[in-house]
Amino acid sequence: MSRPRITIDVEPDVRRKIRLAAARRDQTVRQYMLDAVEVQLRLDTANDDSLTADADPVLAEIWDNERDASYDDL
Numbered sequence: 001m002s003r004p005r006i007t008i009d010v011e012p013d014v015r016r017k018i019r020l021a022a023a024r025r026d027q028t029v030r031q032y033m034l035d036a037v038e039v040q041l042r043l044d045t046a047n048d049d050s051l052t053a054d055a056d057p058v059l060a061e062i063w064d065n066e067r068d069a070s071y072d073d074l
Contacts, residue, residue, distance in 0.1 A: 010018070022032035054060070 018032065019029055022029045025032060027035070
């Protein structure tokens, strides 16, 4: 299964802090960042179903298009 890649640019000091924090947890930077994003997503989406096409007709209209349909099966 292929997964999409997300790339971010950070200042050298932020990169150093991320690497140190990951090392303290005996994690790779990749796993540290995935864990951090998952925690933030849980906080941001707790009890929130507004980010679905069913809950928001505006999103449904934006998401339901031919160009983006190729991503539906990923």
